[in-house]
Amino acid sequence: MLKKIGDQEGQGSQEKLGEAGTSILDGGEDFPFLSMFPRQTSPPSGSHSTSLPMPEMQGAHSANVVIVNSTDPSFLELTAIETHNKSASSGISDSDLATVTHNATLLHKIPVMKRRAFPPTSVQEMTNSLIRNYAAYHSMRPRWSSPRDRELLAVKAQIENAPIVRHDDQLHAPAFRNISKFKRSYQLMERTLKVFVYRDGNKPVFHQPILKGIYSSEGWFMKLMEGSKRFVVRDPRRAHLFYMPFSSRHLQFAVYVRGSHNRTTLRAYLRKYVDSIAAKYPFWNRTDGSDHFLVACHDWAPYETRHVMDRSFRALCNADLANAFKLGKDVSLPETYVRSAREPQRDLGGRPADQRPTLAFYAGNMHGYLRPFLLQHWENRDPDMKIFGPMPRGVQSKMTYIEHMKSSKFCVCPRGYEVNSPRIVEALFYECVPVIISDGYVPPFFEVLDWEAFAVFVPERDIPRLKEILTAISEEKYRALQAGVRRVQQHFLWHSVPVKYDLFHMTLHSIWYNRVLNVRPR
Helix, strand or coil: CCCCCCCCCCHHHCCCCCCCCCCHHHCCCCCCCCCCCCCCCCCCCHHHCCCCCCCCCCCCCCHHHHHHCCCCHHHHHHHHHHHHHHCCCCCCCHHHHHCCCCCCHHHHCCCCCCCCCCCCCCHHHHHHHHHHHHHHCCCCCCCCCCHHHHHHHHHHHHHHCCCCCCCCCCCCHHHECCHHHHHHHHHHHHHHCCEEECCCCCCCCECCCCCCECCHHHHHHHHHHHCCCCCECCCHHHCCEEECCECHHHHHHHHCCCCCCCCHHHHHHHHHHHHHHHHHCCHHHHHCCCCEEEEECCCCHHHHHCCCCCCCEEEECCCEHHHCCCCCCCEECCCCCECCCCCCCCCCCCCCHHHCCEEEEEECCCCCCHHHHHHHHHCCCCCCEEEECCCCCCHHHHHHHHHHHHCEEEEEEECCCCCCCCHHHHHHHCCCEEEEECCCECCCCCCCECHHHCCEECCHHHHHHHHHHHHCCCHHHHHHHHHHHHHHHHHHCCCCCCCCCCHHHHHHHHHHHHHHHCCCCC
16 A cells, blocks of 8 residues: 655755755755667566555456557557546745855855766757757557557658748747747647547556656646647547646655665556556557656656656656756746746746846755855855855745845756756746756756846856856846746646646647657657
8 A cells, every 4th residue: 555645844954865956945955978779678467566555446357458459550549548437537135145054064164066977968968969869760660550640650751841930929939949830749749649648557646646846747747638628539549648647756755765775666556556557558669658657746757767667758856967858858847936826926026137236146055066056156255146054944034035036137056956946947947047057957848938038157167167158148148038038928827717828838748849859750
């Protein structure tokens, strides 16, 4: 049986669970290039499973194994539909900042920044890799053909021959790699895409979204995807994509044994799930899961899904090239800190470019190796660089933090324990140009957005030159960057009812886009 989810808050204070560096807005919670050709693996089967206890998948029965071995695809799919229907689940002033106490060693000892196993990768290098991977990588050849594959091949041709778009009132053209292809792809997604959502799996790991906190992106997507009448279909034969609706945060809470330092149980739990749907339905086995997708924001998600869901499209907050993130297949999911499930857009906006007196701002916990290095070089060193450690807890500190973001030209977004940080989206919310310092991090929606049109990237090794780099940006360039921030903000917002080009649709589009560009005919 799963562990009961009891006292979830504050668990991270006793054991580092590998979470990303949290924002100051976390309210004191202590949450904490590889080849594009995945290793060939055989279809999942029960013989590959571990003996991890797991709730019985709803409606699973031994006859399904015989169905999977059938050679008649139409019979396979019809039987699977009946099975699925039967198994449906029931339902801050500067003085305040200066008073913050820090680890005394920061003041007297220069921290040694440990080397990353993966070298820094510039935006241009990542772009080149993305282009190469789209040209070279294809998903597994399906074991039998489907009309959906032919539809996607036709869609791919239409995207490649998209009519030229020179201006669009709703979109900021400079922020896109190719606005013509993006707009055509988005239109075709709205018109064509159908998603089948597996109802298998028990709560809380499945079908129970978390809508607050730094991992809320996976929860909001789950909630909106499962409730979508536009994209979701009950007949899996109509689906271009198959969604596996699990929460990586709930998986950690429910399965991980605190203090064990053993995460293999989480991977084994997902292996059991994949074995179950592979035995119960034919769709996973048709492509080894390469038309399936998942959305996960916990730092451990790359590990949990590796080998188990390697061929599937993975939307991950921890989009780390050094951790098997695959450009052109995987999608970088924005890590959004949602403080109110009822008001996910609270406190948006900021001052115009000419009313931001501070050059750069950062305040936060000393998670990981990079942030102590940042403070050593810039804390209390320059009046233009407001770089601080953790702020005191409380509402006033949060409001002061927000005010500093709203009145700073640049908001420094260093990596924490992992490459991702909610500060990037916070900076966009408060119309502050994000300065991303995280080698090997793939920013959100990299396949369609040109991040250098609204953000600044600084290699970790160049932290000592941070002010030099920022002051070298001309006023004209800065105003263009901030204008880009304001225009792309819409793509990073959750809405209770999804709206065009919002975060739900952008996430789904990037998954759809990679699916189309990776489609392979029988």
